[in-house]
Amino acid sequence: MNQLQTDVLVVGGGTGGTAAAIQAARRGAKTILVSQWSMLGGMLTSGGVSAPDGNELAAFQTGIWGAFLRELNHRQPQGLDNAWVSFFTYHPQIGANIFADWVKAEPNLLWIPEQQPLEVIKQGNKITEVRFNSCTIHAKIILDATELGDLLELAEIPYRWGWELKDQWQEPSAPIVLSTLMKTTPVQAPTWVFIMQDFGENQIAPEIDIPPIDTPELFTNAWKNYDIESFLNYGRLPDNKFMINWPIQGNDYDQNLDRLIGSSSERLQFWQESFYHSLSFARFIQTKLGRRYGLATGIFPIENRPNFNTNPDILSAFALHPYYRESRRIQGLTTIREQDILPIQNGYTASLPSSPPFQGGWLPSSPPF
Structure with missing residues (x-):
């Protein structure tokens, strides 16, 4: 079995994992990205959701996300505005090709597809190695970007799963008690697209x-x-x-x-x-x-x-895996709550501007991502 070493190991080739691997490599870290599937992009590609519920995202076109939208617009000559659930839809393979091309263009980044994490090795409370089907990788920093937080389970790291009641975190939209549906459906139902x-x-x-x-x-x-x-x-x-x-x-x-x-x-x-x-x-x-x-x-x-x-x-008409809407959630040192990030009464975030600086359309130019 191959033994590899790197600065940063990202386990999971969804959008978050791919973006993290790209940015780590661009900052100069030797990075390895390991994905379970042959398509990068997770829910947006291998999960089949190439018509994201995204009309509210029209104003957020900066960074890697903005670059992805512009590249989709370039590679799909038929246009992106096709559906009513989102302001952009595209063929899944086009999205996957964009992510793959970006990853392959980074000299500090190695992508290893079609590998499943099987075991983790820890030193104290830190994961130092992950064993996959055909290799073991040692890294200074390891990110769990799997769709369901699988490294948490392998490493026996405490996590949460399912509903949390209002009296736990005082989040305004949390339920006071669990309904019958909540008891039988701990997370939102996945969909095989x-x-x-x-x-x-x-x-x-x-x-x-x-x-x-x-x-x-x-x-x-x-x-x-x-x-x-x-x-x-x-x-x-x-x-x-x-x-x-x-x-x-x-x-x-x-x-x-x-x-x-x-x-x-x-x-x-x-x-x-x-x-x-x-x-x-x-x-x-x-x-x-x-x-x-x-x-x-x-x-x-x-x-x-x-x-x-x-x-x-x-x-070939079916996505490679279900579309997941929720995952395991690590019990971290700090828990970010609804009132920490939303502009709500008694919250900690300023209100949104009454006149957003940009509404809809494509940004004519954006900073490098």
Whole structure:
């Protein structure tokens, strides 16, 4: 097994981990970025959410985030304004290619894809090494950027998971007591995102297979209060494709969520059920809207991923992993609360300006990131 040493090790290739690795390398630190998947970008790429809930982000176009938006605009000639859930949508592979190109351009940064953290080595209360499938890496600084905080579990570092009541941190929006839903759903339900396509009038898309677990009755009122165009245009992408991440009786999956932080076999079982749930929703959509609509092919890699279906045309329409909205949370030396960061009464943050200096559109120029 390879033994590597570096200044900074970032475990996890989502947007946060990738940005941290890039900036560490640019500051002169020898950096290694290890990702579980072949696509960098996490929820924005390998997780399939290429139509982020982002209309409120129009004014925040600086730093790496702003550079990402401008590069998307450059690489996707069809434009970014396609859906109503966000002011920008794009093909997932374009986003992943941007992150990969940035990482490969940094001489101080080594990216090792398709590796899972298996063990950590500690000296006192500090993690000094992480063992992966094919290598062990020793680093002065190690960042846990995994989607679910997996290094916390491996290192037996105390963490929080789930709801916190108002009397714990006095956060204004926290619940006073747990409702029945909160007790059964400790975190927001993940979603296995998939991409569909309008094949065109008088065209017949391949029929979507019936999954081993098929539950069409769960989706009966999915777009009850929306017309079909609104449903499809929620996450519309270029080239008559649609990101399906539908929150109303759609492909969110909330059954026994604690399995996500259980054993590897428990997480895999949750993944499989979530995948079948989304496949069932895809078939429901096709059944209701007609064979003009089907799964888009060739969107995601089919190698080195959970293989819950043997049909590559189905597999390549589904993200590599579920879209997570919450993770383990470390019990740190200091806890940042809602009132520490939001401009609320009795809080510690100044009110937002009444006239923002910039509203919408693309910044004509921005400082280097």
